[in-house]
Amino acid sequence: MLHDISLEVAEGEYVSLVGPSGSGKTTLLSLVGGLDHPQSGEIRVGGHDLRALSGDGLAAFRRETVGFVFQHFGLLEALTAKENVELALTLAGVSNAVQRHHRATHLLERVGLANRLDHRPPELSGGERQRVAIARAIANSPRVILADEPTGDLDDATAADVGDLLEQLRAEEGCTLVVVTHHRQLAARAERSLALGAGELVEARGALG
Amino acid sequence: MNWRDAVTLAGREIRRRPARAALTVLAVALAAALLCALLAIAGTARTRVLSQLSHGGSLAGISVEPNAPNPAQATLDDPAPGLPRPLTEAAVTQISRLQDVLMVLPIVVAPVELLPPATPPAGSTLCPPTAVGSSTRSCGQGQDPGSAATVTPVLTTSAIGANLGQVNALPITLLAGRLPIAGSGAEVAVDEQYLASLGLTSSHASEVIGTRVELVTFVPATGLATTTRYQTAEIVGVLDEEMTSGDIVAWPKLIETLYSSETPPGQGTAPIDGAIVIAKQLSQVSPVRAAIAAIGYSTAAPVGLILSVGRYLHVVELVLSGIGIVALAIAALGIANALFAAVRERRREIGVLKAIGARDRDVLRVFLLEAGMLGALGGLFGTVLGMGMAAGIAANANAYLHSQGLSGVALSVPWPLPLGAVLGSCIVALVAGALPARRAARLPAREAVDA
Amino acid sequence: MRRPPPANDPPRRTPASNRRRLAVALASAVLAGGLAACSGGPNAFSGPAPQRAGPVVTYVSVTEAQQDQPGDARTSWTQQFYRSSLPAWATAYELDLPSGWEFSEPSLISEVLALRPTVVTVALGLDEAFDGTGVLEFAGALRQLLVALHKAGVPTVLVANVLPLPGSPPDSSELTSLIHAYNVTIATESAAEDAVLVDAHDAFARALQTGQPVMAYGNSLTTLGENLMAGAFEAEAKHHVFWR
Numbered sequence: 001m002l003h004d005i006s007l008e009v010a011e012g013e014y015v016s017l018v019g020p021s022g023s024g025k026t027t028l029l030s031l032v033g034g035l036d037h038p039q040s041g042e043i044r045v046g047g048h049d050l051r052a053l054s055g056d057g058l059a060a061f062r063r064e065t066v067g068f069v070f071q072h073f074g075l076l077e078a079l080t081a082k083e084n085v086e087l088a089l090t091l092a093g094v095s096n097a098v099q100r101h102h103r104a105t106h107l108l109e110r111v112g113l114a115n116r117l118d119h120r121p122p123e124l125s126g127g128e129r130q131r132v133a134i135a136r137a138i139a140n141s142p143r144v145i146l147a148d149e150p151t152g153d154l155d156d157a158t159a160a161d162v163g164d165l166l167e168q169l170r171a172e173e174g175c176t177l178v179v180v181t182h183h184r185q186l187a188a189r190a191e192r193s194l195a196l197g198a199g200e201l202v203e204a205r206g207a208l209g
Numbered sequence: 210m211n212w213r214d215a216v217t218l219a220g221r222e223i224r225r226r227p228a229r230a231a232l233t234v235l236a237v238a239l240a241a242a243l244l245c246a247l248l249a250i251a252g253t254a255r256t257r258v259l260s261q262l263s264h265g266g267s268l269a270g271i272s273v274e275p276n277a278p279n280p281a282q283a284t285l286d287d288p289a290p291g292l293p294r295p296l297t298e299a300a301v302t303q304i305s306r307l308q309d310v311l312m313v314l315p316i317v318v319a320p321v322e323l324l325p326p327a328t329p330p331a332g333s334t335l336c337p338p339t340a341v342g343s344s345t346r347s348c349g350q351g352q353d354p355g356s357a358a359t360v361t362p363v364l365t366t367s368a369i370g371a372n373l374g375q376v377n378a379l380p381i382t383l384l385a386g387r388l389p390i391a392g393s394g395a396e397v398a399v400d401e402q403y404l405a406s407l408g409l410t411s412s413h414a415s416e417v418i419g420t421r422v423e424l425v426t427f428v429p430a431t432g433l434a435t436t437t438r439y440q441t442a443e444i445v446g447v448l449d450e451e452m453t454s455g456d457i458v459a460w461p462k463l464i465e466t467l468y469s470s471e472t473p474p475g476q477g478t479a480p481i482d483g484a485i486v487i488a489k490q491l492s493q494v495s496p497v498r499a500a501i502a503a504i505g506y507s508t509a510a511p512v513g514l515i516l517s518v519g520r521y522l523h524v525v526e527l528v529l530s531g532i533g534i535v536a537l538a539i540a541a542l543g544i545a546n547a548l549f550a551a552v553r554e555r556r557r558e559i560g561v562l563k564a565i566g567a568r569d570r571d572v573l574r575v576f577l578l579e580a581g582m583l584g585a586l587g588g589l590f591g592t593v594l595g596m597g598m599a600a601g602i603a604a605n606a607n608a609y610l611h612s613q614g615l616s617g618v619a620l621s622v623p624w625p626l627p628l629g630a631v632l633g634s635c636i637v638a639l640v641a642g643a644l645p646a647r648r649a650a651r652l653p654a655r656e657a658v659d660a
Numbered sequence: 661m662r663r664p665p666p667a668n669d670p671p672r673r674t675p676a677s678n679r680r681r682l683a684v685a686l687a688s689a690v691l692a693g694g695l696a697a698c699s700g701g702p703n704a705f706s707g708p709a710p711q712r713a714g715p716v717v718t719y720v721s722v723t724e725a726q727q728d729q730p731g732d733a734r735t736s737w738t739q740q741f742y743r744s745s746l747p748a749w750a751t752a753y754e755l756d757l758p759s760g761w762e763f764s765e766p767s768l769i770s771e772v773l774a775l776r777p778t779v780v781t782v783a784l785g786l787d788e789a790f791d792g793t794g795v796l797e798f799a800g801a802l803r804q805l806l807v808a809l810h811k812a813g814v815p816t817v818l819v820a821n822v823l824p825l826p827g828s829p830p831d832s833s834e835l836t837s838l839i840h841a842y843n844v845t846i847a848t849e850s851a852a853e854d855a856v857l858v859d860a861h862d863a864f865a866r867a868l869q870t871g872q873p874v875m876a877y878g879n880s881l882t883t884l885g886e887n888l889m890a891g892a893f894e895a896e897a898k899h900h901v902f903w904r
Contacts, residue, residue, distance in 0.1 A: 030658055035563075035564055036653070062564060068561075068657070074564070076221075076558060327734075327743060436754065437753070441749075443748070
């Protein structure tokens with residue numbers, strides 16, 4: 001349960017959110033990403049007042065403004081890597097199949113999976129799946145990327161690669177990046193780190209050493 | 210998400226669980242097959258039963274007789290005829306111009322005697338037994354049953370002529386072979402009475418196909434001599450019914466030849482022994498009969514019996530349809546169960562879909578399409594399977610009927626049936642999938658991150 | 661900085677879409693084939709192809725040995741000839757002539773021609789010989805008949821000469837001499853009118869010499885005789901076939 005949470009993230013800022021299990025990090029991320037509604041209070045993301053959105057409006061917000069990266073990767077196992085990325089474009093209304101193909105291929109090449117386009121998630125490693133998820137998250141050039149424990153299921157080396165990738169893409173796309181993580185090294189990469197405990201949010205420090 | 214992409218995603222999800230999809234499709238296929246087979250057999254049986262009532266002719270067929278109508282029995286299907294009254298060409302023309310009359314087929318007759326064939330088919334009682342006390346009879350090569358003794362006619366009968374091109378309108382059913390070709394003067398079809406005259410049963414009908422029958426007429430003396438005319442014709446078909454007018458059926462050309470040979474020149478054409486009138490619709494048979502009676506001729510038509518039997522057959526079809534629909538409903542439960550399980554298994558996946566921007570109706574569309582595609586596939590396979598089952602049953606029935614010397618049944622499948630079976634299966638599947646799809650659409654996006 | 665979206669390109673077919681199109685086409689073909697196979701029933705016009713008839717063949721026999729009933733039909737040589745030498749579509753007329761008839765009756769010719777024959781067999785003379793009709797009179801009547809048939813364009817006319825008398829030595833009887841004269845006339849008149857001579861006399865003479873019972877009392881033929889007569893006509897007819 002979160003209460004009395006006040007958070008402000010500047011456009012383009014890289015913020016990490018740390019805290020013990022059950023502290024509400026994922027809940028806070030869900031509220032920011034429009035996956036859930038607060039019982040009270042106000043949430044504004046990218047100029048959108050989330051309280052005023054519902055149904056299709058909320059779906060549009062999630063489609064156009066936010067990109068999600070989940071701990072469990074969140075890929076559709078029936079689709080290939082390329083098709084998972086294309087799905088985000090499809091939902092955004094990109095009807096031209098060639099256009100989707102080019103964009104998805106470019107993104108997957110960008111995340112280093114040029115030779116894994118037609119593989120389904122069960123055929124990919126954990127790190128590769130997360131790269132596909134990241135490519136999908138930035139497919140519609142969102143203003144905010146929300147990553148919930150993106151390295152939670154990865155080993156240290158792979159986690160470091162994923163962390164590098166997130167940073168690079170944030171810099172290239174110019175978007176805001178909020179990462180919920182247990183990983184000290186990942187949290188330390190952020191420009192600002194916030195700690196969530198007992199339902200309250202406190203500033204950790206400028207950067208974790 | 211447009212329909213095309215939703216179809217792609219739905220198809221992929223179905224292929225992800227091939228065993229579950231196969232079982233669901235199989236359930237729908239079996240139900241659809243049962244429904245198709247039952248309705249096809251019911252439809253064929255209906256056609257056969259009603260065809261028997263109309264003696265193989267059109268259900269809207271009316272038999273006009275060269276008799277005056279019997280007013281006391283005008284409404285009966287087969288009234289007793291009144292006094293004889295010749296059916297003239299003018300009367301036939303008048304009947305053909307009646308409102309609601311589709312066509313008129315005059316029947317002409319000529320008296321004829323039939324001689325036994327020079328080589329009767331094996332099994333005929335005209336052939337000697339192969340051994341003393343043997344039941345097997347065989348006519349040896351070139352053995353003419355008339356060569357050792359006086360040859361007597363096997364039948365003194367009439368030859369009937371009609372436009373055999375309108376076979377569907379004529380009250381005849383083929384037992385074996387075919388009807389004479391158009392305008393032929395050398396081909397005939399015979400009936401079971403002819404078979405009996407050779408000592409053959411209906412099950413031997415095919416034995417006479419290709420044999421020749423000798424038609425004998427007596428040319429009246431106009432001067433010095435009376436003349437006997439001989440002509441052979443090839444038997445190309447055997448008819449199921451015994452026709453009251455005669456035992457030989459051919460095109461009018463042959464009948465006219467026979468008649469003119471035994472009539473003094475200038476005595477006109479073969480007399481019209483009756484006519485088959487086809488009303489435009491079954492409901493117009495009674496008014497047409499009344500109009501023909503007003504012209505002055507008696508008619509017969511099994512319309513009352515056809516309508517009555519048709520009602521009972523319709524009830525049978527409804528019952529059979531009900532059985533098939535129950536089977537489809539059971540299959541639909543299977544679809545619903547499978548989809549509910551899929552929704553439970555894919556909660557997180559549905560949450561992710563919403564998290565990346567899918568609307569509720571996008572999720573609804575995908576699940577409904579999954580249900581519809583399972584139903585359509587099942588309906589398609591089931592229709593083919595059902596048609597095969599019906600064909601197999603018809604083949605077995607025909608084998609039995611032929612062994613009993615009866616004409617077979619033709620499997621008739623109205624074109625809406627297969628189309629309806631596929632569409633119906635699809636619709637039933639959509640209805641079955643509506644609840645699970647709605648549940649999936651209402652899942653919160655938070656499911657993407659929930660443990 | 662946001663990256664611009666890629667430019668639009670015209671759509672092109674992918675292998676997956678081609679597979680879908682092929683699957684739809686195959687399914688449609690299977691369904692159409694299944695529907696076609698399941699509809700319809702026995703064809704009222706199924707069966708072997710019908711034989712084609714040839715030119716009109718109408719056979720008229722002008723003979724003394726008349727058959728009264730169809731029951732006697734098969735045994736007569738005219739019926740045998742009709743069945744074995746003529747095509748299946750041929751029509752045959754047998755004239756029933758009254759007793760005491762004379763073949764010189766003019767109405768006979770008109771009745772024969774009224775039937776529009778294309779094959780005529782003539783077997784006359786034995787009755788006339790028994791009646792003692794003179795050769796000239798016989799020749800005149802025969803000529804009248806054959807001329808009329810020739811003029812009418814009858815394609816095939818077969819004329820048998822008069823049969824020998826059974827049990828009589830060939831050179832001792834006045835009747836035999838008359839028969840011989842008749843036969844000379846028949847040969848002459850046949851040749852003159854393009855009719856075909858059937859030498860039945862010779863066939864029967866040889867048969868009688870070997871003791872075969874081909875003739876019974878009077879001028880009637882036995883069954884063996886009918887077969888012999890039919891054979892004689894068949895042997896000549898096969899050289900004058902116009903219906904093949």
